[in-house]
Amino acid sequence: MFYFIKFVLNLRNLVYCMAKKIFSPIDGGTLEGIAKILGHKEYGLTGTELSRFIPEAGLNDIDPTNTKWKRLFNSFVDFQNRSRNSNTILKFVNITMKPSRFIGRNDQFEFMRGELNKRLSFIGLTLNDAGVFNPIDTSRTIREAELRVNRFKSKLENRNIHSKIYEYCNTELISENYFHSVFEAVKSVFEEIRRKSNLTLDGGELIDKAFSIKNPILKINALQTETEISEQKGFANFLKGIFGMFRNTTAHAPKIVWNIGEDEALDIMTTVSLIHKKLENTCL
Structure with missing residues (x-):
């Protein structure tokens, strides 16, 4: 009323x-x-x-x-x-x-x-x-x-997206370019891993080195129990999946072939935001 x-x-x-x-x-x-x-x-x-x-x-x-x-x-x-x-x-x-x-x-x-x-x-x-x-x-x-x-950016803000997303792909978000927004957001994950680990690798090699179980550079927990070890392994595999599904695809497929709608872009960006929140709390 x-x-x-x-x-x-x-x-x-x-x-x-x-x-x-x-x-x-x-x-x-x-x-x-x-x-x-x-x-x-x-x-x-x-x-x-x-x-x-x-x-x-x-x-x-x-x-x-x-x-x-x-x-x-x-x-x-x-x-x-x-x-x-x-x-x-x-x-x-x-x-x-x-x-x-x-x-x-x-x-x-x-x-x-x-x-x-x-x-x-x-x-x-x-x-x-x-x-x-x-x-x-x-x-x-x-x-x-x-x-x-900017409807897209407004919807991201409603999802409490991590600030790193805006640092790495602000221009793309402003223009509502979903394809390149996803590309830049996924790239931001691996750039942050390199920054925190001081490694210069990329893709699977970067993830294996940074989140190794025996000699980890980055840890998302204390790695003291089987559950914590499994969580570290799962996070590493999750990152590899993100890299393979989105980073490689957006890097090699033209925009006209790999079309991304707003809903899918929002879901991908939310997933990337979750990863950044995890990375923010990693231990060295």
Whole structure:
């Protein structure tokens, strides 16, 4: 009930503010980007929803037989050419991005909101999690826009990912490049092992030397009991598996062949984070 009341108040404030303020026309590139997100063939609005929301927002559906994003873009352009403002276009975004429409589809909502906010940042607006616009400093570059909206990094932060992940692959995380994020994250594990052990080896040789049972350089426990010895062996084998499955694959397979989605990347990064937490507490 609290969140519903909050949404109603925010929406009322938005309507009040938009009634008083005239928003400048949105440039063609940004307008096209917004239309492509809202009219995307996989995660965007359906044709039926466009037929409903275009007139509801006060736009003219001037090209109903065209592809979804072009149909929407043409409606946007028609309005701006006639009115010389973007108020009704922003109203359309607000209507279609009401959180209540996405119950049970939060991932879709957050994805669309994030992609819209990258475009909206170029006109000094952001759509908050209540589906309401807030003013922000205008983005001037792609990097600025991506820094403002990074769903992948936000999800990693929610998983309490180890800080070493951000040290080794910050640029890739900012650009949401899952393939290279995984590659850099896995490389970070072996770089940390070399740093802590003062070894210059790589792969299996590095792991066998650093986590040897008889002459270990690094120990994840006291190695006094069979259980502790088994844990050390298991951790070493775990590292070898990570190296073989992800480091070798990402190093030798082109991105187009070895495709990594967001969910898989999150799981891999969480696993790498666990390894870093273990390495942080190793004994010399």
